[in-house]
Amino acid sequence: MSQTLKAVRGTRDLLPPETELWNRIEATARRVFARYNFGEIRTPLFEDTGLFARGVGEETDIVSKEMYTWEDRARAQSEKPQSLTLRPENTAGVVRAYIEHKLGETGQLQKLYYIGPQFRRERPQKGRYRQFFQIGAEVIGPQSAGSESPLRDAEVLEMLATLLDELGIVGWTLELNSVGSSADRARYNDILRSALAALAPKMCQDCQRRAVTNPLRVLDCKVPEDQPIIETLPKIADSLDEESKTHFAQVCAALDAAGVVYKLNPRLVRGLDYYTRTTFEFTHGGLGAQNALLGGGRYDGLSESIGGPKAPGIGFAMGEDRLVLTLQAQEADPKAASPLFADAFVAPMANAKDAEKLKTINAAALALARELRRAGLRIELGEGSFRLKKSFEAADKCARRIVILGEDELASGVLTVKTFATGEQAKVSRAELATFLASPAGV
Ligand code: ATP
Numbered sequence: 001m002s003q004t005l006k007a008v009r010g011t012r013d014l015l016p017p018e019t020e021l022w023n024r025i026e027a028t029a030r031r032v033f034a035r036y037n038f039g040e041i042r043t044p045l046f047e048d049t050g051l052f053a054r055g056v057g058e059e060t061d062i063v064s065k066e067m068y069t070w071e072d073r074a075r076a077q078s079e080k081p082q083s084l085t086l087r088p089e090n091t092a093g094v095v096r097a098y099i100e101h102k103l104g105e106t107g108q109l110q111k112l113y114y115i116g117p118q119f120r121r122e123r124p125q126k127g128r129y130r131q132f133f134q135i136g137a138e139v140i141g142p143q144s145a146g147s148e149s150p151l152r153d154a155e156v157l158e159m160l161a162t163l164l165d166e167l168g169i170v171g172w173t174l175e176l177n178s179v180g181s182s183a184d185r186a187r188y189n190d191i192l193r194s195a196l197a198a199l200a201p202k203m204c205q206d207c208q209r210r211a212v213t214n215p216l217r218v219l220d221c222k223v224p225e226d227q228p229i230i231e232t233l234p235k236i237a238d239s240l241d242e243e244s245k246t247h248f249a250q251v252c253a254a255l256d257a258a259g260v261v262y263k264l265n266p267r268l269v270r271g272l273d274y275y276t277r278t279t280f281e282f283t284h285g286g287l288g289a290q291n292a293l294l295g296g297g298r299y300d301g302l303s304e305s306i307g308g309p310k311a312p313g314i315g316f317a318m319g320e321d322r323l324v325l326t327l328q329a330q331e332a333d334p335k336a337a338s339p340l341f342a343d344a345f346v347a348p349m350a351n352a353k354d355a356e357k358l359k360t361i362n363a364a365a366l367a368l369a370r371e372l373r374r375a376g377l378r379i380e381l382g383e384g385s386f387r388l389k390k391s392f393e394a395a396d397k398c399a400r401r402i403v404i405l406g407e408d409e410l411a412s413g414v415l416t417v418k419t420f421a422t423g424e425q426a427k428v429s430r431a432e433l434a435t436f437l438a439s440p441a442g443v
């Protein structure tokens with residue numbers, strides 16, 4: 001016998017009824033995004049590897065060790081094979097599309113959201129998968145459209161607070177920091193490099209490398225033993241120039257005015273290289289080690305770093321898998337955990353041995369189910385050769401009511417309906433059936 005095949009490590013199947021919760025999250029996100037006048041963008045699941053190398057950064061964990069990359073065979077002898085990568089995140093793809101479609105030339109801010117799978121070769125564990133889903137958004141545009149304004153940052157953060165509240169996530173924390181301009185970061189990197197010269201040898205392998213190549217990344221280290229050392233390092237807030245300080249103060253003032261509560265976290269630098277100024281994470285205590293629900297920030301230099309025009313922007317990506325885990329743990333949505341129930345089970349009844357009658361009744365049952373489904377009802381359709389007992393058993397497992405359609409019912413146009421929760425049996429005319437089935441079916 002051949003070995004049974006299973007979903008690849010780090011990937012998973014999402015099944016009903018859990019997918020109901022996923023759909024509800026996505027519907028809520030779409031509704032909230034629409035209120036803030038965002039439109040949806042869908043970019044390809046794979047891109048040229050160079051996009052991520054330049055747009056996310058060679059030194060990041062994502063690019064240095066987490067990408068699924070392959071050489072795509074050349075079509076012609078003269079062509080070189082192309083290196084392609086499954087997208088590990090969606091911001092680089094959105095900015096690539098912004099440049100490719102010259103969206104900056106509209107002179108307007110582009111407000112784009114996406115929902116879809118991302119791929120990273122990470123060690124799978126709770127809240128961390130190799131294929132996971134992100135819901136994200138970007139606000140990007142020419143400076144003349146106000147894309148650099150701190151009001152954009154505050155508006156995005158206020159939208160996120162609203163979205164998490166509407167999703168029913170209780171107890172989230174907004175952690176906020178500014179990593180300044182690229183000049184600020186260069187200055188801070190030098191300060192960190194000197195400070196780390198003596199400290200790095202006591203830290204993890206990754207930090208020893210980062211201390212030389214990109215000291216800022218040291219702050220992003222997750223190794224517990226390194227945390228006390230990281231605590232002693234100089235803070236980036238002290239390296240910000242006046243413009244960056246003023247920008248950040250305006251973000252904070254707007255959040256205060258809107259009543260969005262946040263916590264300043266001077267160590268928050270995020271995993272991606274392209275962030276400038278405002279950086280943030282929304283965390284949740286219930287998630288354990290993987291406590292970030294979402295992360296994001298401003299990326300004023302990203303477009304230029306992948307060959308586009310100057311296009312400041314700000315965005316975020318939420319881990320949809322982690323939203324689901326949080327909501328399940330809260331049991332905020334107990335209904336999502338119960339099996340799906342149809343409004344009714346249409347049970348055709350015919351003598352299985354009489355092929356002609358079976359054909360007629362099954363056909364009539366499909367017509368009736370079509371009528372009821374078109375009226376907006378959730379209908380399960382049985383099979384005419386089932387015995388009455390078998391139809392009842394099947395119906396009881398998946399529907400609130402059963403509708404019997406036998407020869408008599410077909411002739412008279414009056415159907416027998418049983419409501420399981422109350423045990424009540426009723427005769428209902430075909431004209432009134434849809435209304436009857438839409439009425440409450442007891443507890
Ligand atoms: P982490 O520190 O948890 O690795 P990150 O900094 O790599 O996160 P981002 O690249 O900013 O994460 O992605 C934004 C969000 O996407 C995260 O806050 C998280 O909710 C989610 N996310 C990231 N990687 C995974 C993964 N492998 N599985 C599930 N969700 C993920």
Ligand code: MG
Nearest residue numbers: 061062122271
């Ligand atoms: Mg990560």
